[in-house]
Amino acid sequence: MLEMAPRKTPKWLHDLQQRSWEPEILLSGIVLYGMFRVPDMLDEFLAYFKLNIYGNSQDIDNLISLSKFGIYWLITGLVLHLICRGIWIGMVGLSYTFPRGIVSENLKYQEKFREKTEKTADFERVITRLDKISSALFSLSFLLFMSLLGGYMYVLLLVILPISTLFFVTNFDISAEQLKILTAWVYLCLTVGIIGLIDFISLGYFRRFKYVARVLWPIHRVVSWITLARFYRPIYYGFASNISRWKFFLLLLVFSVGSVFGALSTATASRTGDLYSRITYWVESQGSAVSPQYYTDQMQGQPSLRAHIPSDIIEGDVLRLFVVANVLYKTYLDEHLSQDSLQLAHPEATSVELLQLTIKEFITVTLDGEVQPIDNWYFHYHQTAGQRGYLAYLDISQLPRGMHHVNVYLGTYAPDNEAVVEIPFFRDAHPIDEEVTE
Numbered sequence: 001m002l003e004m005a006p007r008k009t010p011k012w013l014h015d016l017q018q019r020s021w022e023p024e025i026l027l028s029g030i031v032l033y034g035m036f037r038v039p040d041m042l043d044e045f046l047a048y049f050k051l052n053i054y055g056n057s058q059d060i061d062n063l064i065s066l067s068k069f070g071i072y073w074l075i076t077g078l079v080l081h082l083i084c085r086g087i088w089i090g091m092v093g094l095s096y097t098f099p100r101g102i103v104s105e106n107l108k109y110q111e112k113f114r115e116k117t118e119k120t121a122d123f124e125r126v127i128t129r130l131d132k133i134s135s136a137l138f139s140l141s142f143l144l145f146m147s148l149l150g151g152y153m154y155v156l157l158l159v160i161l162p163i164s165t166l167f168f169v170t171n172f173d174i175s176a177e178q179l180k181i182l183t184a185w186v187y188l189c190l191t192v193g194i195i196g197l198i199d200f201i202s203l204g205y206f207r208r209f210k211y212v213a214r215v216l217w218p219i220h221r222v223v224s225w226i227t228l229a230r231f232y233r234p235i236y237y238g239f240a241s242n243i244s245r246w247k248f249f250l251l252l253l254v255f256s257v258g259s260v261f262g263a264l265s266t267a268t269a270s271r272t273g274d275l276y277s278r279i280t281y282w283v284e285s286q287g288s289a290v291s292p293q294y295y296t297d298q299m300q301g302q303p304s305l306r307a308h309i310p311s312d313i314i315e316g317d318v319l320r321l322f323v324v325a326n327v328l329y330k331t332y333l334d335e336h337l338s339q340d341s342l343q344l345a346h347p348e349a350t351s352v353e354l355l356q357l358t359i360k361e362f363i364t365v366t367l368d369g370e371v372q373p374i375d376n377w378y379f380h381y382h383q384t385a386g387q388r389g390y391l392a393y394l395d396i397s398q399l400p401r402g403m404h405h406v407n408v409y410l411g412t413y414a415p416d417n418e419a420v421v422e423i424p425f426f427r428d429a430h431p432i433d434e435e436v437t438e
Contacts, residue, residue, distance in 0.1 A: 024138050025085055028078045035075050039068045043302075050305055050326070063152060063160070069262045070148035073255070077141025081134055088130040095123040136239075143235040144255055147200065150227030151193075157226055158189040196223035201252045203240045294423045296384050303385035306421035307408050313426050317397035322382055323363055323408055324389040333358055359390055364409040366419075367394065401429040 046064045095101070104117045166174065166182060174182070196219060199206065206212045207220075224230070239248050290312060292298035297311045307323045333355070349357065359377045366372060372394055380391035394406070403426050407419035 024081065024135065028082050028085075028138065032075060032078050032082075035071050035078075038071050042068055047305065060160070063155060066148065066259065067152055069259050070145050070152070072262075073148065073259070074141050074145040077137055077144065081137040081141060084130055084134040084137060088127060088134055091123060091127045091130060095127060098123075139235045140239070143232050143239070146228065146232040147236075148259055150229060150232075151197070153228060154189075154193055154196075154223065154226050158193075159186055192219055192223065195219055196227070197256065199223075201249065201256055203245055203249055203252075290424055294421070296382075299385065303382075303387060304421065307389075307423065308385065309406065309423055309425060312424070313428050314396065315428050317395065319394040319396045319406065319425070321365065321392050321394055321406060321408075322380065322385075322387075322389050323377075323392075324385075324387050329362065329410070333362065362410060363390065365392065365394065366407045366409070367396070367399070368404050369407075396427060399427050401427055 042064050046060065049060060101123045102117065102120055104114055107114070107117060109117060162185065163182065166178065170178070195216075199216065199220060206216055224233075229236075291304070292300070293302055293304040294308045295310065295312050296303075296308055299308065303324075305324055305326070307321065309322070310320050356377055360374065363374075363377065364371060365374060374392045374394070377390045377392050379388075381388050396404075403424060406423050406425065408421045408423075409417055410420050411417075
């Protein structure tokens with residue numbers, strides 16, 4: 001049988017290969033600069049989504065965390081790539097500075113150390129190897145990022161969008177039959193997605209079997225199209241066919257499992273670094289901690305999604321309370337605005353005044369356990385927090401100097417109800433206030 005002649009590399013491709021380090025370094029720097037900014041932008045989008053679109057969003061939390069974890073994978077890969085390229089550039093310069101390379105005779109080592117030194121690869125081999133490793137890391141970084149983005153697109157298009165569309169079309173009033181169909185659809189999509197994930201991690205192991213391949217083919221086509229596989233398929237097959245399959249399999253397995261568990265852990269961590277903290281004698285539950293998100297002067301771009309006050313230390317006689325508007329309140333407000341009793345009780349009230357009356361019934365505020373009479377709630381846009389909500393002013397002139405708590409309740413109030421937010425603050429009364437109190 002005739003052997004195929006080795007394929008000759010075109011001159012233009014050879015020239016590109018020799019200069020590939022230039023766009024690699026340029027792209028790595030540009031992408032890294034952008035990627036470091038994306039997680040904060042995703043957090044801002046998530047906060048906006050919860051308040052204005054759909055507040056019951058645990059699935060969106062997980063998807064955003066998965067996206068952030070994909071960005072962290074990309075950042076890690078590109079940082080490693082830049083480190084390798086930095087060493088590579090240093091070795092290239094060193095080979096020019098010292099064209100003879102390592103001259104072991106000048107070191108005058110003993111035999112064993114001299115032999116070890118002589119076995120050290122020469123500059124040219126090190127440069128060639130670093131060049132290949134750097135290019136492989138660059139390609140691998142985008143492979144992992146694009147595959148994670150593909151998984152995100154699959155869940156978004158086949159699960160999140162259909163569910164969201166059904167909720168909006170039915171105005172969140174889903175029948176039992178529709179819920180069964182929706183549940184079956186979600187399970188079907190997840191099953192197909194898991195099959196696609198196994199095929200991806202196993203490097204297409206089951207495609208080798210005739211009858212299994214026939215069943216797998218349509219699933220592979222659908223999943224590949226939705227997950228944007230055409231953009232990273234050449235890189236995937238390039239690694240799968242040129243390096244140890246077991247090494248690549250283990251890499252993809254660690255990547256997939258680590259991404260899922262890492263994203264879930266990131267979603268539950270309240271702040272950066274909590275996932276790795278080993279401080280056990282510390283809790284952040286409501287009523288036992290003071291969160292900076294509750295105070296305008298401490299929130300630093302991460303405001304509470306429930307309510308906040310100006311500061312944790314209040315010196316005046318008025319407490320400014322801002323309750324954040326949330327799309328989850330819509331159903332309650334719609335029901336109460338449509339009640340004839342409210343309109344009959346206030347026949348001359350405008351639509352805005354009726355809404356204010358509804359909000360007054362909807363929100364209950366207590367100070368140290370006592371319900372506070374609030375005559376008016378004002379619609380307000382909080383410039384610092386970038387949130388829309390409802391503003392009230394509480395008279396605290398009778399409160400003594402010391403720690404106090406303001407609680408916010410939504411819906412029908414009862415003393416044993418759980419507050420949606422409990423904000424502690426310290427009233428630091430002026431000396432003149434203390435004299436009046438005495």
